[in-house]
Amino acid sequence: MIVKTEVKTYLNYVNGSWIPASTNQVDPSMNPANKREIVGYVQKSGRDDLDQAVAAAKQAQQTWRKLSAPARGEYLYKVANALEKRLDEIAETMTREMGKTYPEAKGETARGIAILRYYAGEGMRKVGDVIPSTDSEAFMFTTRVPLGVVGVITPWNFPVAIPIWKIAPALVYGNTVVFKPAQETAVTAAKVIECFAEAGLPSGVVNLVTGPGSVIGQGIIDHPGINGITFTGSDEVGKRVGLGALARGAKYQLEMGGKNPVIVAADADLDLAVEATVSGGLRSTGQKCTATSRVIVQSEVYDAFKEKLLAKVQQLQIGDGLHDTTWMGPCASESQLTTVLSYIEKGIAEGATLVYGGRRLTENGLEQGFYVEPTVFENVTSDMTIAQEEIFGPVLALIKVDTLEQAFDIANDVKFGLSASIFTKNIGSMLSFINEIEAGLVRINAESAGVELQAPFGGMKQSSSHSREQGQAAIEFYTSIKTVFVKP
Missing domain, CATH: 3.40.309.10 (Aldehyde Dehydrogenase; Chain A, domain 2)
Known part of the structure; x- marks a missing residue:
């Protein structure tokens, strides 16, 4: 069943609230099947809006990381249920905003639901190993800790699945998120984030800031408060992400082009x-x-x-x-x-x-x-x-x-x-x-x-940064290994 949605202005989601951008500017999101139809209006945010979102994410991460991983996973189950209830509506929005067929859009949205439930379950898996020490009186093991604040930059071609396969593991492993979707499909992205809001995640854990890549995307690359960046898009832009992140010591993950x-x-x-x-x-x-x-x-x-x-x-x-x-x-x-x-x-x-x-x-x-x-x-x-x-x-x-x-x-x-x-x-x-x-x-x-979704995904040569997304491989990017040596 096609659910027709109203044309409205979609705000940024920062620190648990829907707020307008400081610029007071919006961009229309156009239906590529009929350019006379406006799907909605999205914020054309500025750097001040990004700063606000990063500050909220940084503050929230101090509490979020202290929740048990299974407790964080429970929130993802709630997001999946909210998304499932709105599957038809979000798929219809995706088709109107991006152009892919409605059956494909429904399939992608269903995949997003499955990804959320998969990573909700990841909260119950091990995060380290016991390692023998040469000191017979010592105990040595590894554990994993979150990066902190993760910047998520996604393309327009999969406006539900790609954001979710980045955001879900980021959250279950204890990070908080600042999400910048492609402006062309930001209405769909806002509806996905509405599901996170409906699930009752603590304020600041997930933040949405829409706007031009030259402003918000570049801002995420440069921002000292963002500890990791996960990007999917063109190889040209991906290289800029990698160089910018490397220059300030942030961890980065790139999924780029293919031939x-x-x-x-x-x-x-x-x-x-x-x-x-x-x-x-x-x-x-x-x-x-x-x-x-x-x-x-x-x-x-x-x-x-x-x-x-x-x-x-x-x-x-x-x-x-x-x-x-x-x-x-x-x-x-x-x-x-x-x-x-x-x-x-x-x-x-x-x-x-x-x-x-x-x-x-x-x-x-x-x-x-x-x-x-x-x-x-x-x-x-x-x-x-x-x-x-x-x-x-x-x-x-x-x-x-x-x-x-x-x-x-x-x-x-x-x-x-x-x-x-x-x-x-x-x-x-x-x-x-x-x-x-x-x-x-x-x-x-x-x-x-x-x-x-349960298998690692990524490329070789200039298709990626040689990291992998999805499945259990996601933990490698969203966490750092901490080696612990204990001697009584």
């Missing part, structure tokens, strides 16, 4: 490979860091694969994500649409063959949205821009190879190393792929996009 390949071996199940390529590359309009971008196909099955792929792509229904018949929605913003179209133009200019799509869609009622056709190129070489740079749009680049060794070399011939997949029935090919591919997430006979 993810799928390899289709000569013995692959082509129907399965096509289905996964379309889903992995084009769902959410290709706006996933793990989206399939390069499709590397052995020459023996190239023509058959291409024919099946194009037949599938031509069937996709493009439109408003709230419509039942829509398979793919719009780009999330006009600037993102412009970026995708510019990459398509580069592909053509550099000699790739456009075999399907590539146009902005303006007919049949789509003229008010930021729609682009799903796009397929062939005759793509590894040195082309569309084979090297992250497009973050529904663009697939087909690359023909003779051998799997060539496929592995091309798959690794990018600066990114986030996810990769292969379709093959040969166990030897699977094992070679696992050993050779330079990616943090390796999937066999499955699409490149997606990871289970």
Whole structure:
């Protein structure tokens, strides 16, 4: 059931209260399926607002860290219940604000609920080990302590799941949070934080400050009161986060871009490979860091694969994500649409063959949205821009190879190393792929996009800071190890 929500101004959430920004400025949040529709207005905050939030988080952390981890976990269970009650409303807001289809938005919101419950349970797990000492009269062990105040900076493409998979572990391990969401999806973010407020978390434990990345994002990077920064976004911005945090000794975690390949071996199940390529590359309009971008196909099955792929792509229904018949929605913003179209133009200019799509869609009622056709190129070489740079749009680049060794070399011939997949029935090919591919997430006979919440997630090369999110791996970032030596 679609729940229509009112258009209003969403405030910052600081020290347990919803307050307007000191700037008295707001930004409209626009529906990318219909730019005439305003989803809501969000604060365009300044540094004074950030300072207030950091001060509140720092004060609250002194008490929050002293709660037992199971007690902190109980709060996360309450947040999960609040989010579950509002699942339809928040999913509908996500679709209207970001553009992904309503079923995808519901799935993401449900994932957020599951993540909260997972980390609520993490409060019951061990946080250290007993270590033998060379001194027979001594007792030595390790424990873990929170970082303090964690700055959370998140993108617009997963406005529920990504914030929650950062905020939930931060809290259960004893940190407090200052959260800066992407301005494009800050209404959705505010509704998520409303669930934290409804759960009754102590004042100052979670704080929301919306505003430009150049002001609030940079402020989090520079702020001496923030002890750790977790960031998901572009590699360009991520490097600035890392350099800024390093300069003042703050801990940082970066999850950045991807240029993810799928390899289709000569013995692959082509129907399965096509289905996964379309889903992995084009769902959410290709706006996933793990989206399939390069499709590397052995020459023996190239023509058959291409024919099946194009037949599938031509069937996709493009439109408003709230419509039942829509398979793919719009780009999330006009600037993102412009970026995708510019990459398509580069592909053509550099000699790739456009075999399907590539146009902005303006007919049949789509003229008010930021729609682009799903796009397929062939005759793509590894040195082309569309084979090297992250497009973050529904663009697939087909690359023909003779051998799997060539496929592995091309798959690794990018600066990114986030996810990769292969379709093959040969166990030897699977094992070679696992050993050779330079990616943090390796999937066999499955699409490149997606990871289970209980498993570590992160990339290699310039896709990450070589840390991992989600699962039990999250404790490594959100805590520090303290070694204790006790002698009577």
